[in-house]
Amino acid sequence: xAPAYAELHCLSNFSFQRGASQPxxxxxxxxxxxxxxxxxxxxxxxxxxxxxxxxxxxxxLKLLLGAEFQVPLPPPPGGGSAGHFTAVxxxxxxxxxxxxxxxxxxxxxxxxxxxxxxxxxxPGAPAAWAQLQDCTVLLAFPNAINIEAAYSVSTRASGLxxxxxxxxxxxxxxxxxxxxxxxxxxxxxxxGLPVVAAGNVHFHVxxxxxxxxxxxxxxxxxxxxxxxxxxxxxxxxHLRSRARLATLHPPQWLANTLVVAERCTFSLDELRYExxxxxxxxxxxxxxxxxxYCEEGACARYPQGI
Numbered sequence: 001x002a003p004a005y006a007e008l009h010c011l012s013n014f015s016f017q018r019g020a021s022q023p024x025x026x027x028x029x030x031x032x033x034x035x036x037x038x039x040x041x042x043x044x045x046x047x048x049x050x051x052x053x054x055x056x057x058x059x060x061l062k063l064l065l066g067a068e069f070q071v072p073l074p075p076p077p078g079g080g081s082a083g084h085f086t087a088v089x090x091x092x093x094x095x096x097x098x099x100x101x102x103x104x105x106x107x108x109x110x111x112x113x114x115x116x117x118x119x120x121x122x123p124g125a126p127a128a129w130a131q132l133q134d135c136t137v138l139l140a141f142p143n144a145i146n147i148e149a150a151y152s153v154s155t156r157a158s159g160l161x162x163x164x165x166x167x168x169x170x171x172x173x174x175x176x177x178x179x180x181x182x183x184x185x186x187x188x189x190x191x192g193l194p195v196v197a198a199g200n201v202h203f204h205v206x207x208x209x210x211x212x213x214x215x216x217x218x219x220x221x222x223x224x225x226x227x228x229x230x231x232x233x234x235x236x237x238h239l240r241s242r243a244r245l246a247t248l249h250p251p252q253w254l255a256n257t258l259v260v261a262e263r264c265t266f267s268l269d270e271l272r273y274e275x276x277x278x279x280x281x282x283x284x285x286x287x288x289x290x291x292x293y294c295e296e297g298a299c300a301r302y303p304q305g306i
Contacts, residue, residue, distance in 0.1 A: 002242035014048035023052035039064035066090035096134030
């Protein structure tokens, strides 16, 4: 029988020029495949979760809310680039959701419009990451990062988040898949962090791969024929069947996805708009306060009368 599975790393088209499927398409496909849950984790954004939430309510799928961050490492002493790793953050509850949204706002304000900046080292970095309480943080490392750097990041993350930290085991069947798995198993053994299966999903069905290639070309500003290794080598970044996943991941990796999904109980249904209390005049309701300021502003703007 196909094992139970929750997808914890999934980009929608709200990750501009990276995701090739709409949130509702991803949710409906995950439900059709019998997934226990699906996380929408767009890059430094939660813009797609409203559409995903509406679709999830319609089909009865548990939706996990989070975001992905590309985190650069400090350059080595000799100069050059040290690469980056991926951090996937999932909110457990309303407090975790607020902490995640605050973290996103901080990252966006630290960079020009349309970009974001998240550091792993530096004066304010530890305090910034420590704000992500009531969240699960999952780490993914490309082979370009040496094992020592990955170990350093993982041990520090373990200290910050404790049991709410893990490693992402993502298998896209590239040419270096075997090496990546060996490195991941070594890292898990050294750090004691659990490995959690994930798909790094960019589209809901395999047939979206050509569209994803075009989006990649647009992002790079070159024709598709000149993208080379920037294109995905295959169409594995789609929502795969649970039977297929069982052939790619150890049973424990798949079981760990359910452990993480159980921690995440937050739903957008818990949110209601709330005026900050310091903005409301004493003894007045929010509506009365709004009317007061509108009339005050109108008198100033139109002294001869409205």
